[in-house]
Structure formats: structure tokens, C-alpha cells
Amino acid sequence: MIARGAASAILIGGLLLGTTGCSLFSEKATLIQYEPSDGTAATIGDIQLRNVLAITEDGETVNLVLTANNNADKGIFVTLQYNDGAGEAQLYVAGNSAKSFGQPDEDSVILTDADVEIGGLMPLYVQFGQEQGKELLVPVFDGSLGEYSTLVPVAPTSTPSAE
Known part of the structure; x- marks a missing residue:
């Protein structure tokens, strides 16, 4: 039972890291300056x-x-x-x-x-x-x-x- 709970916690942790981990390492798009127009x-x-x-x-x-x-x-x-x-x-x-x-x-x-x-x-x-x-x-x-x-x-x- 404890092994099952630990496996579930590891799986959930892995999913969270996999889906949100990129934001830990990549540049935030809102911080990139650009010209939002044609000019x-x-x-x-x-x-x-x-x-x-x-x-x-x-x-x-x-x-x-x-x-x-x-x-x-x-x-x-x-x-x-x-x-x-x-x-x-x-x-x-x-x-x-x-x-x-x-x-x-x-x-x-x-x-x-x-x-x-x-x-x-x-x-x-x-x-x-x-x-x-x-x-x-x-x-x-x-x-x-x-x-x-x-x-x-x-x-x-x-x-x-x-x-």
C-alpha cells in the first residue's frame, strides 16, 4: 500500500515537472521586446x-x-x-x-x-x-x-x- 502511494506521488510529480518544467528553463515570452505593429x-x-x-x-x-x-x-x-x-x-x-x-x-x-x-x-x-x-x-x-x-x-x- 505504501509502495503504491509512493509510486503515485512519483508519477504525479513527474507529470507536473514534465508539463511545467519547461517554464523553469525557458525565457518568458512576455519579457521579449518586439514591435507589435507593421513599423x-x-x-x-x-x-x-x-x-x-x-x-x-x-x-x-x-x-x-x-x-x-x-x-x-x-x-x-x-x-x-x-x-x-x-x-x-x-x-x-x-x-x-x-x-x-x-x-x-x-x-x-x-x-x-x-x-x-x-x-x-x-x-x-x-x-x-x-x-x-x-x-x-x-x-x-x-x-x-x-x-x-x-x-x-x-x-x-x-x-x-x-x-
Whole structure:
């Protein structure tokens, strides 16, 4: 009788260890940082860039969509370089605030002559002040997905010359 009780206890212990033992040795999935969206992210000093993505139809004119959080007390101008440094844009984020760019009814960051491929990654170098900058690999989308259809930039038109 005692042997049967001991065997049952060992069996139950083995089952418990077998079904829960992996959690003793494996990394907890809730502790793994990841970007839960289509875009990418970076932190540079007091600036946090979140859900950065590029929307284009022609690969040349790009609407950069992102949210920038400024944890500093004063406003910051952030410089964005693209197309191997041939193109540059700036955005401003007030102190202790968050600002979204690229959505309807928000400020836009339109990049021209971007030379990107839809479905690819756009190298974007981000820097401000004396902080060490970072290169982001920003995913490039077109308007074929419903959630991005209203974010496609309009290519600048040239003024016809009077001939």
C-alpha cells in the first residue's frame, strides 16, 4: 500500500515537472521586446520613435508615418536622412510630449526622391543635437492595404512652363 502511494506521488510529480518544467528553463515570452505593429522603432536619447513606416505608390514620394515621444523638457528638432544622405527632412517635437506624423489631419513628413521599393526596407538615419544617431530599416508599404489607403502621398506636380 505504501509502495503504491509512493509510486503515485512519483508519477504525479513527474507529470507536473514534465508539463511545467519547461517554464523553469525557458525565457518568458512576455519579457521579449518586439514591435507589435507593421513599423519599426528606436530610442535615441530623449526621443522615442514608434511604429515608423513608409507609404508610397511610386517609390519616389514617401509619406513617413510615425509617433515621436520627447521625454526632454525642451523641444527637439529631429533630422531624418534617407537615400544614402541625398535626402533630408526635419520634424519638431515639443518638450515632454508625443506627436504623430503622417496620418490625416496631422503634420506630414513627405520625402521626395526616396528611391525605395514597395515591400522592401528603407534605410533612414535619425539624429538630433549631439546624440549618436541610429539607422532604422523602415518597412515600405503602398495603399493596397485598407488601413494605409488614406496615407498614400500625392506626388508633387510640376508647374507647366509658359511656352
